[in-house]
Amino acid sequence: MHIALLGASGYIGTEFTRQIDKLGHKLTAIGRSNCDVYSVSSLLSVLEDASPDVLINCAGYTGKPNVDACELDKANCIAGNAVLPGVINEACETLGIPWGHVSSGCIFTGRRSDGGGFTEEDDPNFSFRNNNCSWYSGTKALGEEVLADASNCYIWRLRIPFSNIDSPRNYLSKVQRYENLLEAENSLSNLPEYVAACLDCFDKNVAVGIYNLTNPGSVTTSEVVEMIKEAGVCDKEFRFFASEGEFMAKAAKTPRSNCVMDCSKALNAGLKLSPIHACIRQALANWRPENREVRIEQQDLSRSSAGH
């Protein structure tokens, strides 16, 4: 299979690249260096040249170091999350290329009123239309609206990615690095399982549409802390904010989504997502800390060689 990939260099895109390589698929990375991705004609031209079988969009605007940054760069955030999916869809529909879009479960908050997790049938309840969201979540929800009439598109909802590899974007790393934690209940996505499920959609000819690609179940912050301690990954004393009010006052500029998702549709389609508690424990059992000393040495080396 020949896969065109937008956003290959990001946290999600790197895992897509790794799995695509491992499976022996051909990959064409599309980005600013070879395409004006906001221009349908530019994208069409690159796609006509490359002639991929499918396209995957991991590009988007998430904000660094976190979603608060989106509040200060609203236009770029809305371009990356709401305009870009529409441009890609127009190009892919023109050429008849099936494609998948990395969306987010962050367009929901809490649980369904019946106590269950949110399904693909539920309307987002953490969005501009509910007037309760961050700019980031608002633009991600609009991105799904832009794709509502797409005929050949997967919308793969990711939710708080984690894996066994220490990284500033890995939720299990974040929990260890934050000075204070907010107690909340969430569904999460194991990144390798998420990416494998996305790629499986093409392999298994799964029907196009929206899929909540979260691990079955949900977990609280304090449960994650206990699992980190049990695994012996980190022995620091974890501290929690007294309330969401204290978190908002001291650490955040814009509200966060915390929510429980229902992934039955994905499971029923034959996609593999393992139960969340077991999946987290396995990631921690195989924990690979970021080798900071090596990274610093390499930086020093490169600096000294640049000096000569």
Place this chain on the structure above:
Amino acid sequence: MHIALLGASGYIGTEFTRQIDKLGHKLTAIGRSNCDVYSVSSLLSVLEDASPDVLINCAGYTGKPNVDACELDKANCIAGNAVLPGVINEACETLGIPWGHVSSGCIFTGRRSDGGGFTEEDDPNFSFRNNNCSWYSGTKALGEEVLADASNCYIWRLRIPFSNIDSPRNYLSKVQRYENLLEAENSLSNLPEYVAACLDCFDKNVAVGIYNLTNPGSVTTSEVVEMIKEAGVCDKEFRFFASEGEFMAKAAKTPRSNCVMDCSKALNAGLKLSPIHACIRQALANWRPENREVRIEQQDLSRSSAGH
């Protein structure tokens, strides 16, 4: 004064061009032929070359023949109305260029709960955040949010433009051309007065911020019909939809904004906007019908010359 103008070829931009020329100002039109307007760096480069004193943005996505078209082209609509203002603002802030943005009163519906027209202090109530709007109105409201922190920007709200010159975009022409009319109460903007008020903001050094540039007062559709008949401009038998329900079922895909605006802030700033009923009567007294016969002859001429 040297004015950079985006969207010069549109209905609003044409009137800006006419008045800028008449006032003897220098004009640099910026558009797709000389700039990638969605790229801050491209816009910066054009503005550094031209070195205008001020910039005016009349570019936007309105949908043709009406806002229903926006529902079918969501990504381009959001790009034109919510992303573009942010790109322009970033470029203008970088270069210290004061600028003005043509926004719309269509982000409101009805009247204030106290019976008055909406002021610049009121939050839009016909927007994604109210979950009651057209895609067009939603994107225009987001455009204003994108500009909320702009330090040197006028947001000039236009509302249903009209003038004495017959045109498919002129409200007084639309009323005559629609098969059926919807009875509603609205504030309107006389296009020449609107544009003069915008240009006056720079001349009179008016404080930057949001301005409702509508003619004082409001008018109902049937009042407009009566004035058209009284002026002898059109003697057809005007027909009305029985209800907004019939209008939505038979003629519209997405809800329309009908609203009353308060323009006191603009009047207090010394901008000239004449009372709506008198202004409409004057436009009708000086009515200049579109010369369709001349237009058809010209088309025929061009066609025959193209054949040789």
